[in-house]
Amino acid sequence: MEKMHIIFDADKCVGCFNCQLACQDEFIGNDWLPYTESQEKHGEKWIKTTRHERGRAPITEVAFVTEMCRHCQNAPCEKAFPDAVIHRDDGIVLLNAQKAKGNREIVKACPYGMIHWNEERQTAQKCTLCAHLLDEGWNEPRCVQACPLRALSVVKCTDEEFAALTAKQHLKPLEPGSNQPRLLGRNLYKVNTVYIYGAIVTRADGVERAMGDANIVLSRSGEFITSAITDFFGEFKLDRLPKNSGEFELTVSVNGVEKHCQSVFVGEECPDVGVICID
Amino acid sequence: MALKMAKYLPESLIGMFDKSFFVGTLFMIDPLLNTLASAIPGFAKELEGKDMSVQLKIRNNTKGRQIFFRDGKVSGRNGVYDNADVEMIFESEKIARKVMMGEMLGKTEDFVDAAKNTALILNGPDEKAMWFSSLLLKIFAFDVLYLGNYGEAMPNGEKRYVTCTNGGVLHVYVKDGKIIRCVPLELRDDDAPAWSIKAHGRTFTPPRRATVAPYGIAWKSLVYSPDRVLYPMKRVDFDPDGERNPHNRGVSDYVRISWEEAIDIVAKEIVRVRQTYGPGSVFWSRGSHHLWGSVGYFTSSAARFFNCIGATSMMMNPDSWEGWAWGAIHHIGESARRGGLEPYSTVEDCLQNAEMIVFWSSDPESTAGVYGAQDGTIRREWFKKLGLPVVHIDPYCNSTAAFMGGRWIAPKPGTDAALALAIAHVWLTNGTYDKQFVADKTIGLETWSKYVLGESDGVPKTPEWQQEITGVEARVVRALAEEWAKRKTYLSCGGIPGFGGACRTSRGTEWARAMTCLAALQGFGKPGSNFGGLQFGTPLDTRFYFPGYADGGFSGDYFGSGAGVTLYNRMRQSPSVNSEYQKIPRLKLPEAILEGHAEAYTYDNYSVHGQFRKASYPAPGHEEVKMYYKYGGSYMGTQPNSNRFVDMYQSDKIEFVVNQSVWMEGESRFADIILPACTNFERWDIGEVGHCGGYIDKSFLQNNYRIIHMQHKCIEPLGESKSDFEIFQSIANKLGLWQVFSEGNAEYDWVRRIFDSSDLAKKISWHSFIKKGYYVLAPLGENQRDPLAFNWFYDSRKRDVPELAPLPSEYYGRYNEGLQTPSGKFEFEAQTLKRFDPNDKDRLPICTYIQPSESEKSELFEKYPFRLISPHSKYSFHTMGDSKDSDLNEISEHRMNIDGYNYWVFRMNADDAAEKGLCRGDLIEVFNDRGRVLCALDTTQRLPRGVVHSYEACADFRALGVPGKSPEVNGCINTLTSSEMIIPRAHGLSVNSCLVGVRKWEGEMVNPWKKCI
DSSP, X not given: OOEEEEXXXXXXXXXXXXXXXXXXXXXXXXXXXXXXXXXXXXXXXXXXXXXXXXXXXXSOEEEEEXXXXXXXXXXXXXXXXXXXXXXXXXXXXXXXXXXXXXXXXXXXXXXXXXXXXETTTTEXXXXXXXXXXXXXXXXXXXXXXXXXXXXXXXXXXXXXXXXHHHHHTTOEESSOXXXXXXXXXXXXXXXXEEEEEEEEEEEETTEEEEOTTOEEEEEETTXXXXXXXXXXTSEEEEEEEETTOEEEEEEEEETTEEEEEEEEEEOSSOOEEEEEEOO | OHHHHHHHHHHHHHHHHHHHHHTTOOOOHHHHHHHHHHHOHHHHHHHTTOOEEEEEEETTSSSEEEEEEETTEEEEEESOOSOOSEEEEESSHHHHHXXXXXXXXXXXXXXXXHHHTTSEEEESOHHHHXXXXXXXXHGGGHHHHTXXXXXXXXXXXXXXXXXXXXXXXXXXXXXXXXXXXXXEOOOOTTSOOOOOEEETTEEEOOOSOOOOOHHHHTHHHHHTOTTBOOSOEEETTOOTTSOOOGGGTTTSOEEEOOHHHHHHHHHHHHHHHHHHHOTXXXXXXXXXXXXXXXXXSXXXXXXXXXXXXXXXXXXXXXXTTHHIIIIIHHHHOOGGGTTOOOOTTHHHHHHHHOSEEEEESOOHHHHOTTTOTTHHHHHHHHHHHHTOOEEEEOSSOOHHHHHHOSEEEOOOTTOHHHHHHHHHHHHHHHTOSOHXXXXXXXXXXXXXXXXXXXXXXXOOOOHHHHHHHHOOOHXXXXXXXXXXXXXXXXXXXXXXXXXXXXXXXXXXXXXXXXXXXXXXXXXXXBTTBEEOOSSSOOSOOOSSOOOOGGGOTTOOOTTTSGGGTTHHHHSOOOOOOOOOOOEEEGGGHHHHHHHSOEEEEOOOSSOSGGGGOEEEESOTTOOOOOEEEEESSOHHHHSSSTHHHHHHHTOTTOOEEEEEESBSOGGGGGOSEEEEBOOTTSSOEEEETXXXXXXXXXXXXXXXXXXXXXXXXXXXXXXXXXXXXXXXXXXXXXXXXXXXXXXXXXHHHHHHHHHHHSGGGGTSOHHHHHHHOEEEEOOOOGGGOOOOTTHHHHTTOOOOSSOOOSOGGGOSSSTTSSOSSTTSSEESSOHXXXXXXXXXXXXXXXXXXXXXXXXXTSTHHHHSOEEEEOOOOSSSBTTBTSSTTOGGGGOTTTEEEETTEEEEEEEEEHHHHHHTTOOTTOEEEEEETTEEEEEEEEEESSSOTTEEEOOSOOSOOOBSSSTTTSOBOSOOGGGTSOOOOSSSSSOOOOTTOEEEEEEEOOSOOOOOOOOOO
């Protein structure tokens, strides 16, 4: 059985919010019963994009994460309210529009905060993956169709095929757990991890010069973790380090000769080891 | 039954008609009209209530037929009688036949020619003559106009139409007269294929999709906005025959009036003001980027209307180009592009040959170039995949930097020229520049070099020197300069070359000049070394003609639009010229009205030296303007020091203000009469995606496909709103100008005429086009692509890129050889400036660094310690799309919800905010001597310390209390910006040099939105 799978790529999301706008366009002012009633004009958005920043100016990296209902295989909402949740054969999880009416409790059943309360209609609602359109033959939900780079995309295949794709492309759920979400992310390191930034320079005659091609190695207790080569600005980033991963050793070598060694502490934020001058 | 019959009508009618003409019976029009009326209820409605007669005749009275419209029926008799309401007189039978057949087939060339030669005369009351004339045009358009035979029927009963916006082209799904959804145009398999570029062993082909910008996809919410003006309105305390109470503009409420009353007041005021105060006493202006289309846009119907009445017009400052227009063109030319630079084939060259891109004050990801939706994003992702270095120089870590990555360098606002000079210093010192190019293709480096190296003023412009000014480490600048000299580099300035926030700073002329000087030192035009950031210059077919909106539509405005280049000659139309030469410089509009005089320099597209002319208001022999006809409501959002506009509007020096607007926003609320215009979803139009023509020739080269689109009338106009065209037509009728304004054609007819005049008519039939709604033009073969921009210059060929500018007289040597400079070479020392004033310290013949007038060196800095930049918005197109309860307001990066209201976002470095005790989501007051604005605070590391950022162009100026005297609460950032000129001898803004203070708002929390209608 082919099922719908959603992939979000943090490296491709440009933060245009077209997905949110397309969702608003489709659902505000339009009732698509029995799938769902219309979305509240100023209410919670069924698809959300959030900005994340790493580092400090001017070594700042910006990424956006777009999320909606995960259409979990083991959906917590379904567990809590089996009667009010329709789990379709294609994997799409829908709320039963009639049973969601007046049922505020369903909102709490989603650990990701992706079930919303429509104050105007007094009903619980969420992303339907535009099932009303897919059922009419559309290939993609509105959010995907409006995405310029398909940072958001859908794949229709069997769960087995998708598992292979997941392994091949290193897709990861947005958060840990056992709910088996159908929304997986690519390049989430841009959000979940931190980098160590620094610059290697030389000074002569009062002029500071960037030292390109220096080799930066990060290790812990003698074990190699990662490395980088400084760019023409003399700068490096040692990326994809788990947040709060603690103390590391950083060594700088030029032409195979070790020039500098220091320890770096990796906490919640990206550590900046600053400008390292090598004579 | 009637409908079914109607489908078979056209052919039989044509036959019947032709036959009747051939047998010599003129004008068998009455039976034809009766047949149509009995078959089509919509057509019968046209005849309802008509009681009039029309005499059709040959001038010498040898032949004629009189027809009568009465009780919904048409009758006729042969002969010539002198008692008809309307007379249609033809010079000869031959002309009569040509004109009548042409009109009814929707081909109006013969009508235009005959009318111009007075071989066709229409007499009678305007309304009746107009009605009859337009009825003829409707005969063969009946299936479209009355049977709705256009667009595509979807299986579920929805109808799918096409329209375009300044943010991309849309499919519009409609059911029961209501828009259901707007989606990016869905290309079909049988549409023309895409081009490919081979580079670095890969093949890059754009996906089969049209993209949209956020302000493109949110249109349904704008069409159905609660702030739509649905009825003509009059300010409650405005009495054209008594007290006008101008001081209450922007304060008083409005009452609904009838169209008849509204048009009557406006027409009477035009006549009264012009007869009382003489030439130019009516002033009109519009906001840029009003809607979209060739017929209904401001360069078309509005231009034609105001030309008809001879109005004082607004003198445009080249608002997005400023520093280029007033600075860079003296070195490199390109006056027709206002200092923008030719783009041809740069996308292919950049991907194949560039080894680095420097984006300098360049954020195409936010501005979409201009009208480019997100097609360029796709191409920038290709470059990202190549893994080559990318550098971004901008005080804000903008969206392009965020998306592409690479090194972000953040000079203090307005100091970019110092950074550029330091790069030149490194190159000149190290001798790492293209010496051959400099020797062969440039003049004046010796003079500039003396300044850069400090020989002329004792200050070498070293990386260390600039560090003091820009705040950027010398090491970073030196490293960039050295790498740049090693790598073939594309320099991207602005969304498309010739734009950029740095060119809208005080003395931003010097930045733009510096950009061209740096490019010249590295030899622009050689493969891999050019201007652009993959936004402009795709390998599309430039030899296929379709007009852009700035080509003037049906304006006939040979001088005021791009019509003269091509369109005027291809679409026969009567000319229109504004006989009124008086202009008011836009940046001094409030002063012009309040103080009664204003002066500014005139930007001239035709020549470089034309900008040394000064325009004065009032012009000789003129009184001050007394009536202001404003089209839309954007100036308070887009023009500096917005509070000035409140004083202007409330002055009794303007006796009458009419605002023609789709929405109640911004300045609409300062009018005496408001005329409700509809959106382009509610009227007919035609155009091409991203194509403006005129001042941005071939701007469709920002797209991945050339898509020429219909703008279907998707729904009926909401309320009593009317298209701009119809509104102008109604006023024109009152002034006896009906035929002069529109040649008796409706919008639909003009859309068809544009189609017929273009190369599109050779590719697809009108019938198929209005069904499908768009046409994708196939790209040229790989070996037919346009020559690379400026490669002709680098390679000493004649200029071989596909554009006519510059004018022949702008070549001082042989035509078509060299740049638009006196020497034909790149001039490091500009001869035009040397001749104008070699000692103008604000614009010397060579590029220098000049301290912005409002900066950390100013006295004000102590009081207002934050440097504010307000670049073009990402989520709205200027004011288009913002406010009015649009879906865009819900974007958390555009507006932020605090206590139920979406406040405008204002960005500040997180450490600065923490130091001031401010948090993300706080309601703050941004202030300086010019005003106060409430905003929602966002804290970020996308700004260095001391710099704050908020987009320009909130659409809806709303004051907390007395307008102009109390805080603005809706985020109108221009309330704070200075209206000082970029340099004294120009007409350009400098809004990105602005000092402000920031504090937490301690006043009451207010929900500023209230429904005004």
